[in-house]
Structure formats: C-alpha cells, structure tokens
Amino acid sequence: MDTTQYLDVFIDESNEHLEALYKHLLALEKNPKEKSIIGEIFRSAHTLKGMSATMGFSDLANLTHQLENVFDGIRYDKISIKTETMDALFEAVDHLNAMVENIRDGGKGERDVKQIVSILKKVEHDDQDITDSEQSYIExxxxxxxxxxxxxxxxxxxxxxxxxxxxxxxxxxxxxxxxxxxxxxxxxxxxxxxxxxxxxxxxxxxxxxxxxxxxxxxxxxxxxxxxxxxxxxxxxxxxxxxxxxxxxxxxxxxxxxxxxxxxxxxxxxxxxxxxxxxxxxxxxxxxxxNKRTSSKTIRVNIERLDVLMNLFEELVIDRGRLEQISSELNNNDLQETVERMSRVSSDLQSIILTMRMVPVDQVFSRFPRMIRQLARDLGKDVDVEIVGAETELDRTVIDEIGDPLVHLIRNAMDHGIEIPSTRKEKGKPEKGTVKLQAYHSGNHVFIEISDDGAGIDKDKVLNKAISNGVIAEAQVETLTEQQVYELIMASGFSTADTISDISGRGVGLDVVKNTIESLGGSITIDATLGQGSTFSVQLPLTLSIMSVLLVELSEEKYAIPLSSIIETAIIHKDQIMQAHNKKVIDFRGKVVPLAFLNDIFDVENKKNTTDSDYLSIVIVKKGNKSAGLVVDSFIGQQEVVLKSLGNYLTNVFAISGATILGDGQVALIIDSNALVK
CATH class of the missing domain: 3.30.70.1110 (Histidine kinase CheA-like, P2 response regulator-binding domain)
Structure with missing residues (x-):
C-alpha cells in the first residue's frame, strides 16, 4: 500500500507525540506515583508504534514497542522509577526523535538502536520480580x-x-x-x-x-x-x-x-x-x-500561509495607493468606500497575522529536557519554571529565536547556577531555579531568562573588558550598571576561568545579540551579585508588516520603524554642541549624538535645507543607547510591507529592506540599530 500521501501527517503527528512523551516524562520524574501521567505516556507511545508500523518504519516501531513494554511495567508497578530508568527512557525518546527527523529529511528512519534496546530490556527484566500469581493476575x-x-x-x-x-x-x-x-x-x-x-x-x-x-x-x-x-x-x-x-x-x-x-x-x-x-x-x-462534536481545527501547510501573506502584502500596498487617490480626488463616495475597505482589510490583516502566530511553547517545550541533561552533566540540581508558554509569536520569529535562547539557558546553567554545596554554604536552597517567562507588551513580546545563581561580578567584567581592549580605563566611570553588564556581549568576551563547550557568559552572546537585533529586537541584562541574573529579550510580534514614520531626505523618502522611535523634535542649530569630535545635543538632560542621514546615505541636498536655522530630528533607541537622526522633514505615520532588497544588495549599511508606497515610489527602511553607537 502506498503511504506517501500520509507522510506529512505522520511526521506532524509523530512530532506531537514525541513532544508529549518528553513533557510527560519530565512530569513523571517529579511525580512517579501519578498514574494519570503514566497513562498519557503509554497512549502516546502506543499510538506512535501503530503509526510507525502502518507506515512501514520498522526500526521506529520496534524501538517504540520496547519502550512501550517498559511503560507497561511502570504502569502496573512491576518496574520502579529510578534515575537510571528515566535516563534510559529519555535516551530512547531522543533516538525516536532522531528517526522522525531522518524521515522528515527523506530517509527511512533507520538507526542503530541495539544498545538502547539492550538497556531497555535490562530495565524491563532486571526490575521485574513477578510471582506466578502475579503473572496470572487479570486487571x-x-x-x-x-x-x-x-x-x-x-x-x-x-x-x-x-x-x-x-x-x-x-x-x-x-x-x-x-x-x-x-x-x-x-x-x-x-x-x-x-x-x-x-x-x-x-x-x-x-x-x-x-x-x-x-x-x-x-x-x-x-x-x-x-x-x-x-x-x-x-x-x-x-x-x-x-x-x-x-x-x-x-x-x-x-x-x-x-x-x-x-x-x-x-x-x-x-x-x-x-x-x-x-x-x-x-x-x-x-x-x-449524546452529541458527537467534530474537531474545530485543520492542518494547513505553512507555505500556503506564506502565499496568503504575500498576497495580503500586495493588498496593503494597493490600499495605500487608493487612500492617496481618494484624498487627491476628494470624492465623498470614493472616500467612504476606501475607508470601509481600509477597515475590512485591517480586520483581515489581524486574522492573517493571528493565523501565522504560534505559541512560544514550541520553543520552550524543548528546554526542560535540555536543562535536565545539563544539570546531570554539571553535577547540579536545577528546577525549571515556565510562565506564559501560551504567548504567541509570528512563525518567522519563532524559527529564529530558538538558538539564541539555547545559548542564554546554557550560560545560565553553567555560569549562573552554583553547585549544591556552594549554594548550601551561601544559605540558598540546594536546588537552583531557571525561569523562562514570556508576555506581550504593546506590539512586542518579551522573553525573560532568569536564574537565582551567582549573578554577574561587575568588577570582574570591567577588568576583563579593559584587559581585552573592549573599553579604555578612562571610560569606566562613565558606564552605568547595565552598560557594564552589556560588555559581556562583546565578541569573544568571557568571564569563565576555564572555557568549555558550555562555559562562560560570553560564549555565543555576541551571536545572540546580533541575531536578536537582526529580528528588530533588543536584549538587556539585569543582575545582582550572589542573587541571580535576568536576560530580557524584546521581539516584534511580526516581521513582515510594520508601522513606520516616513521621512524625507531631499526628494527621497525613507521609513523608520516606530518600534525604535522615542519621539520626534525640531531644534535650533544653536543647540548643537561638540563632544569627542562628534555633534551632539542635550536632549532632556541626556547627551544624544546626531546622525545626519543626508551624509550617511550620500543624498544630494537639492532643497538646500542647510540654509534653514532649524533641524528635524528623530530620536531613536537601541537598548539604553539613543541617537538623533537628522532628516529634512517628516511625512507621517504609515503601515508598510517590508520587502527584501534581494541577493544583489546584501549587507547595505543601515538599510534593512524597502517598501512600496501608495504612489508607487520605493522607500528604503532604515535600520536604526546600526546607527546607534
């Protein structure tokens, strides 16, 4: 029988059952006597076995069958739950996960599992002490x-x-x-x-x-x-x-x-x-x-949602053009129709964006088992707490955020949480805690990774930064506490005494920072020595449609994302000062450097704006830093579609993409993060 037509469904459902197995195994380790958890585990394993056998993936079915035997023994109290037993079960599920990934990549799910099968059989037989009366017992x-x-x-x-x-x-x-x-x-x-x-x-x-x-x-x-x-x-x-x-x-x-x-x-x-x-x-x-309820959900290929999103993006561009034409013609009937279309398309936009949203739990769900393994490797006792796993993010953001969070968690485990004996000496509980929290705030999602470990030693960070040439000794006095913490995200920076594949707050943190900023987000650090650290990641809800402020440079139009703007201002030229050979202004008691966009983007000043005594400035932020972008004039706020510049225009400084405006003109979208230094 040809089963290829069911392959996508098989892979999706197998991944769901594997996630359920991981989740319930972690719960079982904490509550080994809870029969309902064992029942859930057994059902997932049994269903996975049946699906694998039907699809012809014999290695996957055979390993699941052996796993099912162990679960069956646990269910009927014939096998006791010990650390070694849980290690074997987690390893077996890791093998199953690798097999499903192999099938997804076009393989046949074949894998050498002789060793893990042998371990499972040993668990099954060595732990069972069944008398004849028990064997003949019927449930x-x-x-x-x-x-x-x-x-x-x-x-x-x-x-x-x-x-x-x-x-x-x-x-x-x-x-x-x-x-x-x-x-x-x-x-x-x-x-x-x-x-x-x-x-x-x-x-x-x-x-x-x-x-x-x-x-x-x-x-x-x-x-x-x-x-x-x-x-x-x-x-x-x-x-x-x-x-x-x-x-x-x-x-x-x-x-x-x-x-x-x-x-x-x-x-x-x-x-x-x-x-x-x-x-x-x-x-x-x-x-x-006595009424049977049908399922209210369907599976939709993400590629279809991408096509739908692209079509809607074109609609947003045309909507902007219609709004502009309506305004120019000043026809009441046309204006009413366009306004209604704008309302309907806004609702449609919300629905499409919601369809693309997936819970951050898709990323969070893999961390508890990773933390469990790291704790074993490092000889530590660590509990994981997850809050807000139902918080939703666009799928494109979810796909990119996994690896940066892994880096942050590994560093929290290794450099943050202390070993039990050290925690006991400090008067802390021997079991440390890593907390993952996600929540919405405006058009952003915040993900916080916090630990109750050693915190960050500011003096150690400063000494290392000076010795590595990251900062000059004269700058130390001018740095705020958070700016000191941010030094650990400099390239190659680490306060670890010995570097391993896990060690050091700085291992991979420069990559983390760059990845998050490339998504239009930011990362901040807060810590208390001896009490713990919190890494807070701010991310946009979606990457494709954004609200921007349109500005003009000579006869060219540019867009600045509203998410990075603090406010706009008009200042007199007399307010400009010099500091370290740079032009700055005193803005609300804070020194803010100026970036003249005409000079940065080499735009010819056809309007002779230099003759004016006043400058239009957009104050933007990146973490705790800010800058003033000098433009010729403000046009107004608008929702635009972010388009890539293509393969021929990669790595253009301070430009993250482009958009097509209602009048057909192309406006470049400014990457304000690159301009804040």
Missing part, C-alpha cells in the same frame, strides 16, 4: 470488559435505554474492529458515527468520543445505540465504510447488564468505577448529551 477492568464491552453506565443513561425499549426502539451494543493497516483511525470513526446518527442515536462510546477523535485506542471500539433499524441494516451500513475488519451488532439488555454488575466482585467494581471516573473526567462535556 479488574479486563474482568468487567469481558462481562460487558461498555464498562459502566450511569442512572441517566440507563433511564434513556429503559425508556427507548418501552417506546418500541431497540437497544444495540455495537463493536467495530478496524483493520490494523487502517490509516487515520479518527477519520474512520467519524464516518462510522455519521452513518449511525442517520439510523438512530448513540448513547455512549467506549472509549469516550474525545479519545476516539484523538485516536487514543487500538483498533476496536464499542457504542450503545438506539434505533428502529434492524441488526442487518445497521451492519450493512457500517460496512460501507472502508478499512473495517468486522462489525458485531448485539441487542443490549438493561436487565442483563444490571445482573452482571451485581455479581461482579466488589473490589472489581471499585476499581472499575475509579478507572471510569478518570476517563470520564478527561472526556468532553458534550458526550453527556
């Missing part, structure tokens, strides 16, 4: 299910069944077995329920409906069904759905059900009720009113 749920496929019914459901029988309807118990090579089991279940809802009413499903939708079952399920149709008609209609092995339709007797419940041993009933309660609590409320 209480299995006993009840052998008596009746539908496990338990409440009084409401029983009353519905009794009433239907009194009115001449027939109660059926239907068990459907799907073929083992069935792909997209959830879709088959949906089709079967559609058939049943045309013939009667579904009272209860086992497993519950939400479990069936999420494919958290093997290849069979049962339903209690009320109908006027005959057994033969029901079987015939269900069998019209493809990929079904067989269908068993039996009459259901409420009286017989109650009799079997009464003869069931009390301990079995108690166990069954507990199991049922756990499952019912996870099911959706909609199952109680």
């Amino acid at each position: 209480p749920t299995e006993v009840v299910n052998s008596l009746q496929s539908i496990s338990t019914l409440d009084e409401f459901e029983l009353s519905i069944l009794n009433e239907s029988a009194e009115r001449g309807y027939t109660n059926y118990e239907i068990t459907v077995h799907l073929r083992e090579d069935c792909l997209l089991k959830g879709a088959r279940v949906f089709m079967i329920f559609e058939v049943l809802e045309k013939l009667g009413e579904v009272i209860k499903a086992d497993p519950p409906v939400n479990e069936l939708e999420e494919e958290n079952f093997e290849y069979s399920f049962s339903v209690l069904f009320i109908s006027e149709s005959s057994k033969t008609d029901i079987e015939a209609n269900i069998n019209k759905v493809s990929e079904i092995e067989n269908v068993i339709v039996n009459s259901f007797s409420v009286k017989a059900y109650k009799e079997k419940q009464q003869i069931t041993p009390s301990e079995i009933v108690a166990e069954q009720k507990q199991t049922s309660a756990t499952v019912e609590n996870k099911s959706e409320p909609a199952t109680n009113n």
Whole structure:
C-alpha cells in the first residue's frame, strides 16, 4: 500500500507525540506515583508504534514497542522509577526523535538502536520480580470488559435505554474492529458515527468520543445505540465504510447488564468505577448529551500561509495607493468606500497575522529536557519554571529565536547556577531555579531568562573588558550598571576561568545579540551579585508588516520603524554642541549624538535645507543607547510591507529592506540599530 500521501501527517503527528512523551516524562520524574501521567505516556507511545508500523518504519516501531513494554511495567508497578530508568527512557525518546527527523529529511528512519534496546530490556527484566500469581493476575477492568464491552453506565443513561425499549426502539451494543493497516483511525470513526446518527442515536462510546477523535485506542471500539433499524441494516451500513475488519451488532439488555454488575466482585467494581471516573473526567462535556462534536481545527501547510501573506502584502500596498487617490480626488463616495475597505482589510490583516502566530511553547517545550541533561552533566540540581508558554509569536520569529535562547539557558546553567554545596554554604536552597517567562507588551513580546545563581561580578567584567581592549580605563566611570553588564556581549568576551563547550557568559552572546537585533529586537541584562541574573529579550510580534514614520531626505523618502522611535523634535542649530569630535545635543538632560542621514546615505541636498536655522530630528533607541537622526522633514505615520532588497544588495549599511508606497515610489527602511553607537 502506498503511504506517501500520509507522510506529512505522520511526521506532524509523530512530532506531537514525541513532544508529549518528553513533557510527560519530565512530569513523571517529579511525580512517579501519578498514574494519570503514566497513562498519557503509554497512549502516546502506543499510538506512535501503530503509526510507525502502518507506515512501514520498522526500526521506529520496534524501538517504540520496547519502550512501550517498559511503560507497561511502570504502569502496573512491576518496574520502579529510578534515575537510571528515566535516563534510559529519555535516551530512547531522543533516538525516536532522531528517526522522525531522518524521515522528515527523506530517509527511512533507520538507526542503530541495539544498545538502547539492550538497556531497555535490562530495565524491563532486571526490575521485574513477578510471582506466578502475579503473572496470572487479570486487571479488574479486563474482568468487567469481558462481562460487558461498555464498562459502566450511569442512572441517566440507563433511564434513556429503559425508556427507548418501552417506546418500541431497540437497544444495540455495537463493536467495530478496524483493520490494523487502517490509516487515520479518527477519520474512520467519524464516518462510522455519521452513518449511525442517520439510523438512530448513540448513547455512549467506549472509549469516550474525545479519545476516539484523538485516536487514543487500538483498533476496536464499542457504542450503545438506539434505533428502529434492524441488526442487518445497521451492519450493512457500517460496512460501507472502508478499512473495517468486522462489525458485531448485539441487542443490549438493561436487565442483563444490571445482573452482571451485581455479581461482579466488589473490589472489581471499585476499581472499575475509579478507572471510569478518570476517563470520564478527561472526556468532553458534550458526550453527556449524546452529541458527537467534530474537531474545530485543520492542518494547513505553512507555505500556503506564506502565499496568503504575500498576497495580503500586495493588498496593503494597493490600499495605500487608493487612500492617496481618494484624498487627491476628494470624492465623498470614493472616500467612504476606501475607508470601509481600509477597515475590512485591517480586520483581515489581524486574522492573517493571528493565523501565522504560534505559541512560544514550541520553543520552550524543548528546554526542560535540555536543562535536565545539563544539570546531570554539571553535577547540579536545577528546577525549571515556565510562565506564559501560551504567548504567541509570528512563525518567522519563532524559527529564529530558538538558538539564541539555547545559548542564554546554557550560560545560565553553567555560569549562573552554583553547585549544591556552594549554594548550601551561601544559605540558598540546594536546588537552583531557571525561569523562562514570556508576555506581550504593546506590539512586542518579551522573553525573560532568569536564574537565582551567582549573578554577574561587575568588577570582574570591567577588568576583563579593559584587559581585552573592549573599553579604555578612562571610560569606566562613565558606564552605568547595565552598560557594564552589556560588555559581556562583546565578541569573544568571557568571564569563565576555564572555557568549555558550555562555559562562560560570553560564549555565543555576541551571536545572540546580533541575531536578536537582526529580528528588530533588543536584549538587556539585569543582575545582582550572589542573587541571580535576568536576560530580557524584546521581539516584534511580526516581521513582515510594520508601522513606520516616513521621512524625507531631499526628494527621497525613507521609513523608520516606530518600534525604535522615542519621539520626534525640531531644534535650533544653536543647540548643537561638540563632544569627542562628534555633534551632539542635550536632549532632556541626556547627551544624544546626531546622525545626519543626508551624509550617511550620500543624498544630494537639492532643497538646500542647510540654509534653514532649524533641524528635524528623530530620536531613536537601541537598548539604553539613543541617537538623533537628522532628516529634512517628516511625512507621517504609515503601515508598510517590508520587502527584501534581494541577493544583489546584501549587507547595505543601515538599510534593512524597502517598501512600496501608495504612489508607487520605493522607500528604503532604515535600520536604526546600526546607527546607534
């Protein structure tokens, strides 16, 4: 059977199950006795095994099967959870992740897993001490299910069944077995329920409906069904759905059900009720009113969203042109139409941008297991706290921000958090904490990585900066506390006594800074010696459509992103002063250097603005630094689409891209970060 058409779905769903495995393994390590966590882990592993086997990836299926055996042993208390056990489980999931990545890159998911399989088998057999009586023990749920496929019914459901029988309807118990090579089991279940809802009413499903939708079952399920149709008609209609092995339709007797419940041993009933309660609590409320709810989400290829975004960007350009024409013609009907179009397109813009937003949890979710491994390697005890994982960012920003955050976390782990004995001497808890926090503020998202470790030694940083020639000794007195901390982001700077692949606050921090600034963001550092450090990253919500201030240089138009502007001002030439051979102004008590854009971009001054006694200035910021950009005049605020300059115009100084204005002119977008020094 050709399964290539299902490959993208397989990869997406496999990644979701692997993320779930990592997440629940971390939770299990903290709460080894929590049965609900073990159940979630087992379901993810079991589903991944079935998907892999169906798609023909045998290595992936075999390793998952061995992993499933260990989870099964943990679930029934035959295997105890120890550090070595958790290490083996994490390593196995790492192998599974590597296999799925190989499949995504066009491979067959093949990998040498003999060593990890051997370790898992050792965990499985060495930790089990099962007597003959334990081996022959049957789980209480299995006993009840052998008596009746539908496990338990409440009084409401029983009353519905009794009433239907009194009115001449027939109660059926239907068990459907799907073929083992069935792909997209959830879709088959949906089709079967559609058939049943045309013939009667579904009272209860086992497993519950939400479990069936999420494919958290093997290849069979049962339903209690009320109908006027005959057994033969029901079987015939269900069998019209493809990929079904067989269908068993039996009459259901409420009286017989109650009799079997009464003869069931009390301990079995108690166990069954507990199991049922756990499952019912996870099911959706909609199952109680006997209505099946369909999924409200669909998978969309990100390339389609990129195409949609590009089309909308063209619409934004045309919208600007229409607004300009409307203003020039001064026609009321045209102006009203354009205003309405502007409102509608603004709403459309919000929806499209929202569609491209993904939670920052996609990045955060991989950090707990990384922190766990680093803590083991460094001999430290570290807990991770995540706040605001649901905060959303544009996908393009998410794709770029992962590596910089990894650098920050590795440095916090190695250079920030102390070893347990040192923390104890300082009167701190032996277990350190790394906190990841994300939150929205205006048109930006802030991501903070903080630790309760050693902090940053300012004197050590200054001495190292002076010895490396990063700053002169005379500058030390003029630096603020945050400016001192920012020195650790200079290229190659490190305060670590010994450099390793992890060590040193400065290892990779210059790369972190450059990457974040290339995204239109900024990074600031705050620290207290002996108490900890906080790295705060500010990022724009999206990179493609931005609000800018349009300015004029002679007859050319330029755009400055509003996110970097503090304010605009008009000053008299007499206010310009000289400091260190540079022109500066005293702006609200702070010395701000001036950057004359006509000179920087070599724009011919055709309007002779030098003859004027006043200058138009845009005050921009980058972290704690600021500068005044001198322009000829202000045009106004506008939303524009950021376009790349292409491969022929790479690395143009202080220009981040271009945009097409409403009148068809091209305006270059100024990278103010490059001008603030």
